[in-house]
Amino acid sequence: MATPISANKAELLAIATAVASEKMIDKSIVIEAMEEAIQKAARARYGAENDIRAKLDPMTGDLRLWRVVEVVEEVEDYFKQIDLKAAQKLDKDAKLGDFIVDPLPPVDLGRIDAQSAKQVIFQKVRDAERERQFEEFKDRAGEIITGVIKSVEFGHVIVNLGRAEGVIRRDQQIPREAARVGERVRALIMKVERNNRGPQIFLSRAHPDFMKKLFAQEVPEIYDGIIEIKAAARDPGSRAKIGVISHDSSIDPVGACVGMKGSRVQAVVQELQGEKIDIIPWSEDTATFVVNALQPATVSRVVLDEEEGRIEVVVPEDQLSLAIGRRGQNVRLASQLTGHQIDIMTEDEASEKRSKEFAERSKMFEEELDVDETLSQLLVAEGFAELEEVAYVELAELASIEGFDEELAEELQNRAIEAIERQTEAYRTARKELGVEDALAEMPHLTEEMLVVLGKAGILTLDDLADLATDELIAKKREAPRRRQPEGGLAGPAPRRPQRTEDKGGVLGTFGLSEEQGNEIIMAARAHWFDDEPEAAPVTEEAADAESSQ
Secondary structure, three states: OOEEOOOOHHHHHHHHHHHHHHHOOOHHHHHHHHHHHHHHHHHHHHOOOOOEEEEEOOOOOOEEEEEEEEEEOOOOOOOOEEEHHHHHHHOOOOOOOOEEEEEOOOOOOOHHHHHHHHHHHHHHHHHHHHHHHHHHHOOOOOOEEEEEEEEEEOOEEEEEOOOOEEEEOHHHOOOOOOOOOOOEEEEEEEEEEOOOOOOEEEEEOOOHHHHHHHHHHHOHHHHOOOEEEEEEEEEOOOEEEEEEEEOOOOOOHHHHHHOHHHHHHHHHHHHOOOOEEEEEEOOOOHHHHHHHHOOOOOOOEEEEEOOOOEEEEEEOHHHHHHHHOHHHHHHHHHHHHHOOEEEEEEHHHHHHHHHHHHHHHHHHHHHHOOOOHHHHHHHHHOOOOOHHHHHHOOHHHHHOOOOOOHHHHHHHHHHHHHHHHHHHHHHHHHHHHHOOOHHHHHOOOOOHHHHHHHHHOOOOOHHHHHOOOHHHHHOOOOEOOOOOOOOOOOOOOOOOOOOOEOOOOOOOOOOOOOHHHHHHHHHHHHHHHHHOOOOOOOOOHHHHHHHHHO
């Protein structure tokens, strides 16, 4: 039996209960911290080399202290070992190899010991409290939470969430919104991270999901799943757009979100400091959704380029400024909402652009296929934009053009193939002059034209290519903005040839390579690195037996 230490049992249990209740942690954690503190104090009194244990009974408050020693034949460590004869005085059944308890006399904690014990308890409780806070908030990302502003530090708002603190960073605040200490504030929990100083809870009032959650609180149909917010875009504090759809044909999604006399949307607007919100019916048809997203502007025509994810929108002259919006806000939000880059242009600009493209393509066909102007224009009018399209289209489709026959179609295809071969040979010659090694030509998806671009960028060997990340190779380059187009627009039926771009993005960013193709190119270029590694020698049966016997 271990000897009880003189202590006020009721006081110990009362302290443990009070601390556990205040910090909202398990009482057993506080008792464990007390035991650890007593052990530390006892080691300081009896020697740190001793294996001293303490046990506080959570029901009775009995606190016991003892030393654990091992029974050995010859004692080498007097702090942790005991001989058999001495051990049998403590326990008559003791035998060699046993661990027995050696009761220790009561200890009176001095001022220093008590202070040390207090620090141990506080640290243990603090760690448990931080873990409890993290467990409480770790799965709540995406929820709206209400707190009280505690302080504003370097522009970041610290929010008291009751049992934890969150931070609204400067870039996640609504611009020009005044944060006053003591005011209540609602925010979206973006993420929760573990940290040595406790859980870091990052909040946001500028994220589009914050607006979505506010609508879910104000519109029961959204909460019930009858109406769904399919997309949202915000210019925090200024303007926002949401695309909504109803899964019940009898319910108007826009009307339900607006509410009687605008009561529902106004509640969200007030929370967002007067942010104007356009509620737009969502549509699976991209062109229809784009037209809706550009409200209140009227759209004349929409041309999609699915391959590039670009949309050309044509508007009347008097609607141009309305479609673009102040500082490009309307078209920027519409672009974010639809997930496509949008190029706004007037009827005159669209006509001028089409005429220019028509003339360029006609001239290209006229020169490369050695045909007259009428025939080249006819090809362009039928939708042909590149030599590859003429060369590899079904012969019957080409022959079906009015005024064409099978013989003419076959001749055009032969000339197109010859023109492609001439271009390829010219690129091959240019590539070799740049010093691009032939091994790069064996990489998948790379054409001679692409190799010339790589050579001009200084990528001449397999190692040069292998050192690139996929984004550095294929990330799309952003086109230089055209006149009257603040948002970097996109033209509809655009040619696949590289267009004028700003010096941003991947080396081959204008060729439309997918991420999967980019990865395949990089991995193929790196394959020779692994070929150079020496192969492991085969393990013989004798070697395996020798290794297992060691």
